Amino acid sequence: MPTPDLCTEEEVHRLVHGFYAQVRQDPELGPVFDAHIRDWDPHLARMVDFWSSALRGTARFRGTPMPKHVALPDLNEGLFQRWLALFGSTTAALGNPAMKARADLLAHRIADSLWYGWRISRGMDVAEGLA
Numbered sequence: 733m734p735t736p737d738l739c740t741e742e743e744v745h746r747l748v749h750g751f752y753a754q755v756r757q758d759p760e761l762g763p764v765f766d767a768h769i770r771d772w773d774p775h776l777a778r779m780v781d782f783w784s785s786a787l788r789g790t791a792r793f794r795g796t797p798m799p800k801h802v803a804l805p806d807l808n809e810g811l812f813q814r815w816l817a818l819f820g821s822t823t824a825a826l827g828n829p830a831m832k833a834r835a836d837l838l839a840h841r842i843a844d845s846l847w848y849g850w851r852i853s854r855g856m857d858v859a860e861g862l863a
Contacts, residue, residue, distance in 0.1 A: 734789035739831040744787060747835065748779045751822040760814050768804065786838050787831065801846045802853040812843045812862055 752772070755761045769775050781792040801807075819839045823832040844861045851858045 734785070734787055736788050736790075738787055738834060739826075739828055741784060741788070743826055743828055743831060744784045745780055747822060747826060747831075748776055748783055750825065751819055752776060752779065754818045754822060755815070758814065758818060760811060761818070764804070764807075764811060783835070787834060798846065798849050802849050804850070807847075807850050809847065809862060812847050816840060816843055816862075 752765075752775075755765055756772075778793070778795070781790075782795075782797075784790045785793040816839060820836055823835050823839075826832065840862070847862055848858055
């Protein structure tokens with residue numbers, strides 16, 4: 733369950749901004765994100781709200797991420813795996829093991845859900861989740 737004592741808002745901010753800095757520099761993920769995000773400041777603010785809600789229970793995020801992700805062309809399992817690897821390295825660098833454990837678990841659930849939804853939207857086999 734999200735709880736305010738799991739992490740601080742500053743840690744959430746560092747998580748989001750550190751993670752997306754890596755994503756933007758990544759040769760695999762950078763082009764995917766850059767093709768769809770025109771203004772990074774609002775996106776980062778929205779992601780801070782999302783992770784603050786998920787980790788601290790602030791309930792600031794309102795939205796439905798699935799439709800935007802389902803609309804993306806040419807996704808593949810490797811992109812989701814890369815996303816998870818960068819996320820895990822970012823949470824490890826924060827030095828808060830409890831936050832890392834919770835955030836990484838949520839990130840895996842989110843990646844599985846988005847990958848599942850993307851495949852369903854294209855009539856693909858969904859028998860297995862991310863490896």
